[in-house]
Amino acid sequence: MDNPFEHATADAAGGNPFAAVAPALQREPITFSGRGGEYFGIWIVNLALTLLTLGIYSAWAKVRRLQYFYRHTTLGGSAFDYHGDPRAILKGRVIGFMLLLAYNVSFQFSIIAGIVVAVALAAVMPVLLMRSLRFRARYSSWRGLRFGFDGGTGGAYSVFLKWPIFSVLTLYLLGPMWHQRMKAYQFNHARFGSAHFTIDAPVGAYYRIYGAAIAVVLLGMATIGALLAALADGSPAVFGLAPLLFILLLLFVQPYLSARLQNLVWNHMQLGSHRFESAVSARRLYLIMLTNLIGVVVTLGLFLPFATIRLARYRLQSVTMLCAGPLDDFIAGQAQDAAATGEEAADLFDVDIAL
Amino acid sequence: MSTSPSDPATGVAALYFDGRSARAHAVTLNVSDGVLHVESDDVSRCEPLGALRVSEPMGDAARLISFADGAHLEVRDHAALAHLLAATGHRDAAVVRWAFEPRMVVIMLSALLLSVWLIMQYGLPWAARATAPLVPDSAMTALSERTLEWLDQALTRPTTLPSARQQALRQTLSSVASIEGQPIPHTLLFRSGGQLGANAFALPDGTLIVTDELVALAGADAPVLAVLTHELGHVHERHGVRMLLQGSATALFMAWYLGDVSSLLAGAPAALVQAGYSRDMEREADDFAVKLLRARGQSAELLAGMLEKLAAAHGEGQASRSGPMGWLSSHPDTAERIARLRDKDFIIH
C-alpha cells in the first residue's frame, strides 16, 4: 500500500544530507472517487425533498451535495470535508431571495425606486461576495485543518464594484485585468491552517487567453455571417438561425476559456512554499462538455448528476500538488466564524466566483 | 490507503487528526461501555459516544468521526466501521440511506415526476390564480401595449370596417359588459386579421381585438357579441396574467433545474405553456360569456354556433397551422366546448 506519509518521516529523519539543499518536489495528485450512479441517488433525493418542501430543503441538499464532492476528493490519502450549517445557509437563501424580489419588484413601482434598489444592491453585493468567500473557506477542511479567507471590505469593493465598472466603461478592454485582480483578491487572502496562499499570474497571460477566445468568436461570427448570407439567397428566414449558431459558437469557446484559466490560476498559485500544477486539456474538456450536453438534453436532465461528476473528476484530477515539504507540517490557524448569508445571496444572484 | 485492514480482535483501523496539525496518526478504535477508545503508540483517547459525531455515509468516501475539540478520525474500513456502529446502535439518517438504495432512488424518482406533474397540473394554476390579483394595473397595461404593438407590426393590418358598424358594436358591448352591476373596463379594437383570419383576442388590460374577418363570418352583431363576452371572461378572470405567471414560474424552475446547461432550453417549455389558455380557463370564459348573454336574455347557442363557424373557417384538421395566435391553437377542444354549451343542463358555476 502506498503511504503518503512515508516521505514525511524520511525527510524529518534527515537521512539525506542534500535534502535540505535541494528539496525534491514530491508530487501529490488530487484524486476524485465520486461516481455518477452514486451521486444520482443523492441528487434525486435532494431534488424530490426540495420540491416537496417548496425549496426549504435546498439548504440541506446543498450541504449534502458539497459533502459528497469534498469527501470524494482526496490529497495525500486524506479527504476534504465541508461543514457548512444548513440552517445558516437557509437564512442566507431567504435574505438572497428577498433581495432578488426587491430588485425585480422595485422597477414595477417606479424607475426611481428601481434605481435606488439597484444602487443599494451594488453597495451590498461586494460585502456579500466577500462573506461568501469567507464562509466557503471557513467551513472547508482537510485533515482537520480549516481553510480561511481574510480579504477585507476595501478589496471587495475594488474587485466586485470598481473593476466591473471600469471594465464595462472600457467596453471590457479591462475585463482580463479585472479577472486577474479578482483571482488575486480571492487567493492572496486565502489560508489553509496557518499557511497562506499566493498567486502571481501575470495580467498578460489573462489577456492572451481572452484575446484568443475573442479572436475565435469574431472569426466564428464572420464565418456564420458569410455562411448565412450564402444560404439565404433571398429568403431572410435563414437568419433566424443566427442566434442558435452564435450560442453553439459560445459553447465551443467556453471549454477553451475554462481550461486555460484553470491552468493559469493553479500553475501560478502557491501554498506556503508548495506549488500546484494543473494540466487541463481544452480538447478533452470540450469533448466532456459536449457529450455531457448531449446526454443531458437526450435524457431530459436525468444525466445531469453523471455530467457533473464527469466534469468534476476531470478538472480535479488534472491538478497535482508539488510539495516542497511534508504535508504533515501544516498547522492550524486561529479560528473565526462566518455567516452564510454572503455565499447564499451570491448563489441566488448567480455570480460565479468559483475556482 | 494508509490504513491497514482492520482486525476484529484489535479494533477498527483509522487515522486520527488532532485538529491542530495535519499529521496523521494510525490508530485502532474500540467501543466498550458507551465509550470510544482510540489507541496507538502516541495517541490514547477515550470519549463517550454521546460527545462524538459520525459523518453521513457517502459511498466509498472515508467516514469521519468528529470530537468536540476539533479532532477527528478518518475511517475507510467501511465493513468494520458498520459492525462497530451497529453495535453502538447508531443509525444513519433515513434520507442519506435512501440515496444509496436503488429501490428508494426509483421511488424518489417516481415521486419527483409525480409531484412535478401535480405541480404543473394543479399547483401552478392555483398559485397563479391566487397571485394574479396582486399584479399591478400598470404592469398589465405595459404588457398589453407591448403585445398590441407586436401584433400590429407582425400580424394585423388596419381595419376596413365602416366606423358606423364599429360604433354600433362598441355600444352593444358596453351595454353587456357588466357583472353584478359593476361595469367591466374594456376597449374594443378592430383589425384586419391577415393570416390570423377570423379571430378575437383579449389582452390583460381589457383591450379586446376582433378581426374584420370574424365580423364578416358572424354576419350579425349578436354572434360577434357572444365571442366578445367570452373574451371579456378571459379579461375578468385575468387568464392572460395567470398564463404568464405560470409560464414564468415554469421557466424559473427549468432554469434552476437545468442550472448551467443553457438558458436556451429553459425558454422552450415556457413558450409551450404560454401558447394558449388552458381548458379550464376556456370553460371559465365560456361560463362567464353565458352569464352575460343570459343576463341580456340571449342563449348560449349564439356562442356555440359561432364556435362552430370558427372551427369550420379555420379547418379543424389544420387548426394549429392557422398562425401563432390562431383561434384554434389558443382555443383547444372546441368540439367539446360546443357540446358543453349546447348541453341542456348547462349550469354556470
Ligand SMILES: [Zn+2]
Ligand atoms: Zn378563449
